[in-house]
Amino acid sequence: MNNFYINTKKVPHRYYLTEEQIPTQFYNMRADMKNKPEPHLNPATMKPVTREDLLPVFPEGLVDQELDDETPYFDIPDEVREVYKMYRPSPLIRAYHLEQVLDTPAKIYFKFEGNNTSGSHKLNSAIVQAYYAKKQGLAGLTTETGAGQWGTALAEACSYFGLPLTVYMVKISYEQKPFRKSVIKTFGAGIVPSPSDTTAIGRLILEKNPGTTGSLGCAISEAVEKAVSTKDYRYSLGSCLNYVLLHQSIIGIESKIAMEEMDEYPDIVIGCAGGGSNLGGLISVFFKDKINGIANPRLIAVEPASCPSFTRGRFAYDFCDTGRITPLAKMYTLGSQFIPSPDHAGGLRYHGMSPILSQLYHDGLLEAVAVNQIDVFSAAQLFAKTETILPAPESAHAIRTAIDEALICKETGEKKTILFGLSGTGYFDMKAYDAYLQNKMVNTNPSDEELQKSFADLPSILA
Amino acid sequence: MNNFYINTKKVPHRYYLTEEQIPTQFYNMRADMKNKPEPHLNPATMKPVTREDLLPVFPEGLVDQELDDETPYFDIPDEVREVYKMYRPSPLIRAYHLEQVLDTPAKIYFKFEGNNTSGSHKLNSAIVQAYYAKKQGLAGLTTETGAGQWGTALAEACSYFGLPLTVYMVKISYEQKPFRKSVIKTFGAGIVPSPSDTTAIGRLILEKNPGTTGSLGCAISEAVEKAVSTKDYRYSLGSCLNYVLLHQSIIGIESKIAMEEMDEYPDIVIGCAGGGSNLGGLISVFFKDKINGIANPRLIAVEPASCPSFTRGRFAYDFCDTGRITPLAKMYTLGSQFIPSPDHAGGLRYHGMSPILSQLYHDGLLEAVAVNQIDVFSAAQLFAKTETILPAPESAHAIRTAIDEALICKETGEKKTILFGLSGTGYFDMKAYDAYLQNKMVNTNPSDEELQKSFADLPSILA
Numbered sequence: 001m002n003n004f005y006i007n008t009k010k011v012p013h014r015y016y017l018t019e020e021q022i023p024t025q026f027y028n029m030r031a032d033m034k035n036k037p038e039p040h041l042n043p044a045t046m047k048p049v050t051r052e053d054l055l056p057v058f059p060e061g062l063v064d065q066e067l068d069d070e071t072p073y074f075d076i077p078d079e080v081r082e083v084y085k086m087y088r089p090s091p092l093i094r095a096y097h098l099e100q101v102l103d104t105p106a107k108i109y110f111k112f113e114g115n116n117t118s119g120s121h122k123l124n125s126a127i128v129q130a131y132y133a134k135k136q137g138l139a140g141l142t143t144e145t146g147a148g149q150w151g152t153a154l155a156e157a158c159s160y161f162g163l164p165l166t167v168y169m170v171k172i173s174y175e176q177k178p179f180r181k182s183v184i185k186t187f188g189a190g191i192v193p194s195p196s197d198t199t200a201i202g203r204l205i206l207e208k209n210p211g212t213t214g215s216l217g218c219a220i221s222e223a224v225e226k227a228v229s230t231k232d233y234r235y236s237l238g239s240c241l242n243y244v245l246l247h248q249s250i251i252g253i254e255s256k257i258a259m260e261e262m263d264e265y266p267d268i269v270i271g272c273a274g275g276g277s278n279l280g281g282l283i284s285v286f287f288k289d290k291i292n293g294i295a296n297p298r299l300i301a302v303e304p305a306s307c308p309s310f311t312r313g314r315f316a317y318d319f320c321d322t323g324r325i326t327p328l329a330k331m332y333t334l335g336s337q338f339i340p341s342p343d344h345a346g347g348l349r350y351h352g353m354s355p356i357l358s359q360l361y362h363d364g365l366l367e368a369v370a371v372n373q374i375d376v377f378s379a380a381q382l383f384a385k386t387e388t389i390l391p392a393p394e395s396a397h398a399i400r401t402a403i404d405e406a407l408i409c410k411e412t413g414e415k416k417t418i419l420f421g422l423s424g425t426g427y428f429d430m431k432a433y434d435a436y437l438q439n440k441m442v443n444t445n446p447s448d449e450e451l452q453k454s455f456a457d458l459p460s461i462l463a
Numbered sequence: 464m465n466n467f468y469i470n471t472k473k474v475p476h477r478y479y480l481t482e483e484q485i486p487t488q489f490y491n492m493r494a495d496m497k498n499k500p501e502p503h504l505n506p507a508t509m510k511p512v513t514r515e516d517l518l519p520v521f522p523e524g525l526v527d528q529e530l531d532d533e534t535p536y537f538d539i540p541d542e543v544r545e546v547y548k549m550y551r552p553s554p555l556i557r558a559y560h561l562e563q564v565l566d567t568p569a570k571i572y573f574k575f576e577g578n579n580t581s582g583s584h585k586l587n588s589a590i591v592q593a594y595y596a597k598k599q600g601l602a603g604l605t606t607e608t609g610a611g612q613w614g615t616a617l618a619e620a621c622s623y624f625g626l627p628l629t630v631y632m633v634k635i636s637y638e639q640k641p642f643r644k645s646v647i648k649t650f651g652a653g654i655v656p657s658p659s660d661t662t663a664i665g666r667l668i669l670e671k672n673p674g675t676t677g678s679l680g681c682a683i684s685e686a687v688e689k690a691v692s693t694k695d696y697r698y699s700l701g702s703c704l705n706y707v708l709l710h711q712s713i714i715g716i717e718s719k720i721a722m723e724e725m726d727e728y729p730d731i732v733i734g735c736a737g738g739g740s741n742l743g744g745l746i747s748v749f750f751k752d753k754i755n756g757i758a759n760p761r762l763i764a765v766e767p768a769s770c771p772s773f774t775r776g777r778f779a780y781d782f783c784d785t786g787r788i789t790p791l792a793k794m795y796t797l798g799s800q801f802i803p804s805p806d807h808a809g810g811l812r813y814h815g816m817s818p819i820l821s822q823l824y825h826d827g828l829l830e831a832v833a834v835n836q837i838d839v840f841s842a843a844q845l846f847a848k849t850e851t852i853l854p855a856p857e858s859a860h861a862i863r864t865a866i867d868e869a870l871i872c873k874e875t876g877e878k879k880t881i882l883f884g885l886s887g888t889g890y891f892d893m894k895a896y897d898a899y900l901q902n903k904m905v906n907t908n909p910s911d912e913e914l915q916k917s918f919a920d921l922p923s924i925l926a
Contacts, residue, residue, distance in 0.1 A: 082470055085475075116852070117847060179642070185900055384649055388581075427646075427890035431645075433646075
């Protein structure tokens with residue numbers, strides 16, 4: 001490492017758009033998709049879900065966004081833009097020092113979404129969801145959270161709009177991240193480790209599997225049950241759904257504008273993918289360019305090898321939750337009963353994947369790679385040391401692949417422009433960092449047998 | 464609370480300077496002070512310390528800055544500015560929503576210094592200190608840390624420049640903030656809870672007071688001893704010293720430029736004060752305007768009522784450390800043997816205060832208020848809920864007073880412009896937030912008897 005590093009290239013390290021450049025509309029990828037994502041199915045009828053099916057579950061404004069495959073742009077409500085102005089536009093940063101340490105001819109940019117209290121991009125959608133709930137005059141929301149980023153973001157948004165919230169937090173995260181729940185409580189939300197005895201489905205899961213450490217799928221079941229069984233409550237989901245990707249398109253829109261201001265365009269766009277909200281948001285307008293023949297960036301999803309929905313999953317209709325009470329979605333899935341090893345610390349623990357991204361992957365418009373968690377934390381530490389930001393383990397998946405692509409450029413001499421999404425910070429993940437630093441971390445990837453067993457539980461509509 | 468809040472005032476929520484507007488020079492308040500701070504005294508001779516006295520303790524470049532009362536501006540080395548560009552300019556933010564919730568005619572701005580991995584303003588000086596140490600070819604640094612912000616910042620800076628570092632962390636913080644040390648380790652530094660048996664002074668303190676939870680004063684003694692007894696090591700301090708305030712002047716310089724760009728000037732400038740680096744940096748150029756008759760802003764130091772150096776301390780020569788091995792400084796002090804109650808969670812635990820700020824306070828150019836920790840956490844939670852940033856307890860002292868001043872404006876109808884320093888984020892302070900949320904927090908302020916006893920230990924040069 002050159003210890004006295006000076007940028008002689010006269011390009012800014014960070015680019016901030018002005019407040020006026022915060023987008024006024026979200027972009028709906030579905031409008032430009034030739035093959036639209038398949039509709040969700042009502043589990044009772046196995047027919048496509050209707051507006052009426054969804055209204056008891058989600059706030060009305062979100063139901064309309066969820067079902068709309070045609071409208072390319074949705075206005076961002078003024079009230080939402082006002083809250084965005086507290087932390088947006090988010091910076092686009094050139095990782096000069098990382099480039100230097102890697103000795104790569106590639107240019108590495110990242111869009112940093114961790115510069116708000118929630119610590120991640122999740123706040124972008126949380127604000128919209130809390131807004132529509134409030135606008136509808138609802139009494140409150142329920143939700144689930146895995147690593148805690150979504151629960152924090154929605155707690156913050158609900159606090160802002162004065163809406164009660166109950167968060168079901170995956171038990172393993174609840175235990176591994178003692179202070180995450182404190183943040184959520186600081187914002188005034190209730191928090192329940194899942195599975196719990198507060199719902200019928202939670203009690204059933206606990207009975208079948210008393211020692212379970214939980215999963216996003218379980219927590220979703222509980223949150224949905226609680227919402228539909230509580231007067232004037234609705235359920236809120238932080239990823240995977242079409243409307244969540246719609247809201248997160250602000251990441252990609254801002255990224256593209258900022259890169260254009262710097263006379264740049266990415267050859268490769270990289271994002272981590274659990275349910276797909278961060279990745280779907282980041283690639284949104286780059287996908288649009290790609291499908292319209294304006295540019296041809298590679299779009300890469302990075303997932304944990306321990307929860308490899310894209311790279312080892314099936315493209316099939318499956319339940320979004322473990323308790324099988326939600327609609328079915330056509331998506332890449334490991335089976336709704338799949339639960340990643342509790343040794344997996346890197347987040348992105350969801351069995352399925354956004355139907356939009358699943359369709360893009362199926363159609364060859366999106367690539368996917370799976371990375372091992374030890375390699376992920378090694379990338380995380382290198383990034384922290386070189387770029388002064390401690391990344392969330394989730395985001396570090398994208399860092400890993402950005403580094404790998406930059407190292408390929410070093411081999412080939414290509415001066416590619418890489419853009420990755422730094423979706424959040426890792427302040428609440430120090431237990432996992434500790435395990436890595438003490439060489440106690442292991443790679444815990446599912447065996448083929450385990451996946452086959454999980455696939456056997458896929459709903460019969462598959463056959 | 465108006466839940467649908469729209470900024471109709473057409474003023475940006477945040478102001479970012481451009482990279483080119485990052486200052487190229489630090490401002491040295493001493494050059495404009497009519498009454499200069501008194502010189503440090505060598506404890507062996509009780510004469511003013513010389514360059515030669517300090518060279519075995521601090522890196523050479525810093526010694527020169529420490530002793531210079533005359534030069535108004537010091538160039539910021541290009542290598543330091545390059546690192547600054549990773550996280551600077553830091554944003555100036557208008558707290559619109561907080562204003563709305565308070566229903567105040569006052570305008571509240573804050574300069575946010577938590578947008579880097581160290582989570583606080585401390586990185587501003589850490590980079591300079593690591594740079595000068597590296598430039599001198601030193602083998603490593605030692606330092607102390609209280610709440611952990613300084614240790615994190617210096618670990619990050621040393622990691623960046625490839626310098627070994629040992630951090631003595633105040634034992635109570637080491638225990639209360641389990642993940643702070645993980646961050647410091649992630650950056651590759653060694654960390655020792657203080658008092659420890661790794662130094663003679665640590666062993667002595669432990670023998671005299673076996674159950675002690677430590678203090679910054681103890682940790683300083685240990686870090687200095689370790690530095691001067693290790694070949695080619697020097698000691699690094701994160702606050703209080705003249706050169707630290709010099710580096711932190713970047714906060715005030717950027718704040719003033721950003722406010723000017725928005726056609727604003729503060730009527731009141733508020734910062735929290737432990738050793739004084741954040742406050743000293745924030746007020747720097749506003750002090751210059753004040754002393755030169757260009758403007759007359761009120762400058763307010765906010766300290767914890769449990770460690771009230773300004774408001775209940777003595778203006779006297781005292782040791783900077785508990786072990787009495789450092790030079791003596793003329794400052795407001797509670798006595799070097801004073802240790803705040805372990806129930807005090809809000810940081811700012813130092814017995815003394817920057818000699819520069821002490822002189823300003825003594826001369827009536829700086830005001831000071833002491834606030835109770837429960838009131839501080841109440842302000843912290845309100846700020847988090849309204850402004851999407853979870854503040855460090857230290858910074859929340861400034862928030863408390865900013866709110867109090869805004870509420871006075873509500874009474875009087877005055878449209879004052881308030882600027883406060885949000886020196887850092889509270890991600891590692893959730894244990895303290897927990898105590899507050901569970902109503903387990905108490906105000907633990909020293910009794911008069913306790914202070915009298917502590918003052919009795921002041922060095923006899925007083926008399």
